[in-house]
Structure formats: C-alpha cells, structure tokens
Amino acid sequence: MRTLNVSEITENIREMCIEANHFLSEDMRCAMQHAAETEEAPLGRQILEQLQENLKIAGEDMIPICQDTGMAVIFMEIGQEVHFEGGVLEDAIHEGVRRGYTEGFLRKSVVKDPLIRENTGDNTPAVIHYEMVAGDKVKIIVAPKGFGSENMSRVFMLKPADGIEGVKSAVLNAVKDAGPNACPPMVVGVGIGGTFEKCALMAKKALTRPANEHSDIPYVRDMEKELLERINKSGIGPGGLGGTTTALAVNINTYPTHIAGLPVAVNICCHVNRHSVRVL
Numbered sequence: 001m002r003t004l005n006v007s008e009i010t011e012n013i014r015e016m017c018i019e020a021n022h023f024l025s026e027d028m029r030c031a032m033q034h035a036a037e038t039e040e041a042p043l044g045r046q047i048l049e050q051l052q053e054n055l056k057i058a059g060e061d062m063i064p065i066c067q068d069t070g071m072a073v074i075f076m077e078i079g080q081e082v083h084f085e086g087g088v089l090e091d092a093i094h095e096g097v098r099r100g101y102t103e104g105f106l107r108k109s110v111v112k113d114p115l116i117r118e119n120t121g122d123n124t125p126a127v128i129h130y131e132m133v134a135g136d137k138v139k140i141i142v143a144p145k146g147f148g149s150e151n152m153s154r155v156f157m158l159k160p161a162d163g164i165e166g167v168k169s170a171v172l173n174a175v176k177d178a179g180p181n182a183c184p185p186m187v188v189g190v191g192i193g194g195t196f197e198k199c200a201l202m203a204k205k206a207l208t209r210p211a212n213e214h215s216d217i218p219y220v221r222d223m224e225k226e227l228l229e230r231i232n233k234s235g236i237g238p239g240g241l242g243g244t245t246t247a248l249a250v251n252i253n254t255y256p257t258h259i260a261g262l263p264v265a266v267n268i269c270c271h272v273n274r275h276s277v278r279v280l
Contacts, residue, residue: 191203
C-alpha cells in the first residue's frame with residue numbers, strides 16, 4: 001500500500017490549471033502546426049497563423065490562451081493500492097483549482113447556482129470524475145472546458161437500427177450545427193454506447209486523448225479517419241470563415257450498451273483543447 005498526502009494533489013492541480021491555460025499540450029501544438037502548413041484557403045491559413053501567434057504570446061508573456069479559462073474538469077485515475085492521508089481527496093482537488101485560478105489570475109467563470117448566477121469567485125467547484133484502476137499510481141488530467149464549445153455538445157438516443165451510418169450522421173450534424181460557435185478548428189470527442197450519461201462522459205474523456213492517436217478498434221479507427229475527412233470537407237474552416245481545416249481530430253470511445261439502445265454523445269472542443277496530464 002502506498003500512502004500519498006492530499007497536499008500533493010492540491011499542489012499538482014494548482015500547477016496544472018495554470019499550465020493548461022497558458023500552454024498547448026504537445027499533441028495539440030503539432031496538430032495546429034500541421035494545420036497551418038496544409039490549409040488550402042488563404043484566409044483559413046491566415047487565421048491559423050494568427051492563432052499560432054496568439055499561442056506564442058500567451059506562452060512568452062504568461063497570458064491565458066483564451067479569455068474563457070473554462071470550468072475545471074478533472075479526471076482522476078486512482079490505483080487501488082493508494083491510500084490518501086492529510087484530508088479529504090475531493091476537498092484537496094477543489095483547493096487545487098481554487099489556488100490555480102486565484103494565484104494564476106485566471107478568469108473566474110463558475111456560478112454557485114445555475115439559475116441565481118452568483119459567481120463563486122474562485123472557479124470552484126470543479127467537475128470531478130473518478131476511476132479506480134490497478135496499481136499504486138494516481139493519474140490526473142486537468143481539462144479546463146470553455147463554454148463556447150461546451151454549449152455545442154449533443155446527446156443522441158439513436159435506435160439500434162440506425163447503425164453506424166446513423167452514428168456518423170449524428171456526429172456530422174452536431175459539427176454542422178456548431179459551425180463557428182465552437183472556435184474551429186475543433187477537436188471532436190464522441191462517445192458511443194453505455195447509457196445516456198455514460199456516452200457523454202466517454203465523449204468528454206475522448207477529448208483528452210492525444211490528437212495523433214486513434215482507437216485500437218479497427219472499425220472505430222476507420223470511422224475516426226472518415227469523419228475527420230468529411231468534417232474537413234464541410235467548408236466551415238478556421239474561425240468558421242471557410243477552409244479545409246474544420247477539425248484537428250475526431251476521437252471516439254465506445255462501451256457496451258443495452259439491446260434496445262444506441263446512445264451517442266458529441267462533445268466538441270475549440271482549437272486549443274486544453275488538457276494537462278500528470279502521473280504521481
């Protein structure tokens with residue numbers, strides 16, 4: 001059994017909130033660079049070059065990549081041989097987010113009640129997802145999610161008869177409806193299977209997969225490539241102003257489901273697709 005003080009969780013999450021809001025992950029940096037080099041439309045290429053200049057300034061001057069520094073989404077993969085001490089894990093996670101957003105001078109975007117709309121003042125609470133895994137390590141993924149793209153998310157409760165073509169149509173329709181609102185070029189996370197809430201969680205988690213990695217399942221991998229190609233032929237383009245780069249990646253996760261259902265969730269993220277990953 002390995003003992004881990006929750007203060008380590010707090011400190012790492014504090015740092016990761018600041019890191020994710022100022023620097024692109026390596027996979028997204030490479031994807032953006034490739035997009036700028038291959039975009040065929042002059043205006044689209046100009047927009048991509050401006051986005052890269054923005055990223056450069058953000059990193060050098062420690063200015064957030066975007067004014068919407070997001071609601072903090074935290075994925076915790078906890079080895080079952082880890083024992084936490086020094087406090088309550090969930091409190092430690094929220095404290096890390098609080099410190100990251102206050103000490104990092106990041107915009108506070110969370111309201112205490114969804115209808116009364118009073119700002120909490122420190123961007124807490126975070127949205128936390130836990131998963132118990134084998135071993136004695138703790139993997140933390142911090143993914144600040146802006147709501148320009150989050151508002152474009154969709155869940156489709158398809159019928160089994162809709163099949164794979166129905167799934168593709170659902171994804172393409174979600175992207176088309178999002179248009180410029182998701183700040184393209186976008187990353188498209190898709191969850192297929194499970195239940196209403198499970199497919200949405202899979203779609204969110206899919207956004208944290210490196211942009212250059214495809215599913216291990218052959219037919220899913222083929223679908224990711226096909227959908228990316230079709231999305232990039234939609235003409236939406238960078239900034240929604242036309243071009244050949246509407247999406248940088250399509251990542252699909254699947255899970256077993258009921259004989260009577262075919263749940264599909266589409267969670268779109270903007271061109272920065274912020275996420276920071278650490279293993280303790």
